[in-house]
Amino acid sequence: SAIRWPLRRMPSRPRAAAANPTLEEFFDQLDLNDEEFNDVDIDEDPGIKESVRWLALARVHTEKNFSPSAFYKDMRVAWNPAQLVRFRPVGPNRFVVQASCLGDWERIMTQGPWLFRNMAVLLCLYDGFSRAEDVVFVHMPIWLQIHKLTDPKENIVEKLLKGAGEIMEMRLNGNTRGDYVRVRVNHDIQQPLTKFVSIIRAREHQVYLVRYEKLARFCKACGLIGHEHKE
Structure with a gap:
């Protein structure tokens, strides 16, 4: 009968490392102890x-x-x-x-x-x-004005501007240049500008114009800062 020689098992090759390992994967492969770091406080x-x-x-x-x-x-x-x-x-x-x-x-x-x-x-x-x-930063502090708002109250202004951004400062009186209130908000440039606000009083819908001070280039179609409507 034919002689059967035992098969030799070839040693397995190590798996090739990723061509471009991420920094997180690199650190995961290291066995680091706290005492190996020389931290600078x-x-x-x-x-x-x-x-x-x-x-x-x-x-x-x-x-x-x-x-x-x-x-x-x-x-x-x-x-x-x-x-x-x-x-x-x-x-x-x-x-x-x-x-x-x-x-x-x-x-x-x-x-x-x-x-x-x-x-x-x-x-x-x-x-x-x-x-x-x-570092992600998408907010821009800006002053806005609400015009023709009679007898403004702080809680009403806060509700009117709840979508305009975080309110940083509010000046309801003392605007000698016109009948408006000034509010400084931290505007998210990923969101459209607030063009107007409205309230219902005695079953009547009242709309108030919002204007901005030192406003950057913005789109009149979508309301976003950073481009014009023709762009």
Whole structure:
């Protein structure tokens, strides 16, 4: 009878690693212990704390190309800072802005909205260490006016503007330039602008016009900031 030789089992080849493993997959494959890290506590380092003070991220809300140097120049003119304001690009249409004093910082962050070539400039606080491209900021503080609203009450105005954004400040009286109330809201640029508000009084529907101060380019068809209706 024929001799049957035992079959030799070939050693299995290791599975090929993913061609482009993600950062999370890479760290999952590592066996790291806490004692292997040499952490730097930035809260305890005065030098690092000083370097990240008065930092913000800025973004021009547009898909169009523009000159960063022109943006820096126009913003310095608009902010009129008392001391140096530094700019640094950190990604497509993203810039780190750093003020040198508290007065300039408060003006930059609280006295907007700011415009560059009639386009909205969005700002948010920045810690200096997070990935700039991962930071999502879509809100723009802006003043609006409700005209011809007789005997305005704070609770009524809040209900009228519940879809306009978070109310940051409200001035119901003292507007000597007209019979309107001024309200500062944190507008989400992903949502359309509020064009009018309405109430029902004595079974009568009353509509009140909403106007905006320093409004950036917006679409009269869809109400979104960032483009015109012809675009």
